[in-house]
Amino acid sequence: MVWAASAVVLLSTVNAPSASASPVELYNQAQGSFKEGETDDGLRNLDELLKAAPTDADALALQAIWADFARDEKVKARALSELDKVAPDKVAGVEHVLEAIADAAATPPNPFPSLLEPTTAIVVLGFGLLPDGALRPELVSRLQTASLQAFAAPDSPIIVTGGNPQNGITEAEAMQNWLEEHGIPSSRIHAEKKANSTVQNALFSTEIIDSIGADSAVLVTSANHVRRATADFTIAGTEVVAAMATVSGILGQLPPLDKEQQLGMYTDATRVFGLPATR
Incomplete structure (x- = not known):
């Protein structure tokens, strides 16, 4: 039992953000966690970053996007509210990102050609x-x-x-x-x-x-x-x-994707949107 308790403490320490980490380090740690599917760790890193740099627009946008993946509506709403104060134009961009992911995830692949305009x-x-x-x-x-x-x-x-x-x-x-x-x-x-x-x-x-x-x-x-x-x-x-x-x-691709299957879509979306993978 002592060993098990020690293991839990050790794992918590490994996953927790370093108290001495800089905003740059916390951002990079968050992005690394998101890429590996460790969403909770990534969001914790962003929480720590935003305590030190509450007007960091990229961090707020990233937090809103990954909170949506984690189905945390409270954190998403808070991040979008804070983002609206420092970079209001970016709020519409984040909302566009989330709408694009949701629409694509729900749309089944189609093997048939379409009639198209020349443009x-x-x-x-x-x-x-x-x-x-x-x-x-x-x-x-x-x-x-x-x-x-x-x-x-x-x-x-x-x-x-x-x-x-x-x-x-x-x-x-x-x-x-x-x-x-x-x-x-x-x-x-x-x-x-x-x-x-x-x-x-x-x-x-x-x-x-x-x-x-x-x-x-x-x-x-x-x-x-x-x-x-x-x-x-x-x-x-x-x-x-x-x-x-x-x-x-x-x-096998006809059913809509659940959130866990959308991990790569969220990762890609942040890159296309212009949020750097590292600083």
Whole structure:
């Protein structure tokens, strides 16, 4: 019994914020905890940070977002109230983030193409290439799905997004080559070659969407990825009018996601929103 009590005290000490930690350290500890799914620890770190720096807008925004994940309406409301005093424009941004996550989490993946206006871009998200630069089967499935959407909307531009080069070729270049080999004119295709994550897919593709005069997008990705991608692009500023998923694994992805399954969506959302992972 003595050993058990000692273990509890030790664990509490490990998880508790350091009394001497600076706001920067507390912020970084909080972000590390959130990434690992240790939401309570992360929120405790933010509580300590905000005692020392109560007008820290990023910390308040982060607290509101993760309190929503933790279903702590009281902490979320308090954080938004304090944020409204120091950065009122950011409150609307946080609310947009939470709305985007909730909508995406509740929307099932769709394997069918949509009829699109010419100003709606088709965005195909990349997937890691093989070491020799060849396409993995999952990426081929995404491209086959994108081809169906492209033929259903022949006037829509196509954006292929993905960096992560293998054997001197990026995901975007490999995708563009495949689409051209399967009958898609090169004039329709815009390659985004820098993104190394879904967050960057959203941010960098949104820049291209704006630059080519498109006003919305349909996303094409895997069934287990479509909700996170939809939330990321929405938060980045793209109006996502549809999201088309590959057929593989789609049945298991049809039910709405519960909060625990949304961890990656919340983590991504804070990055797209511009809250730094570390200071």
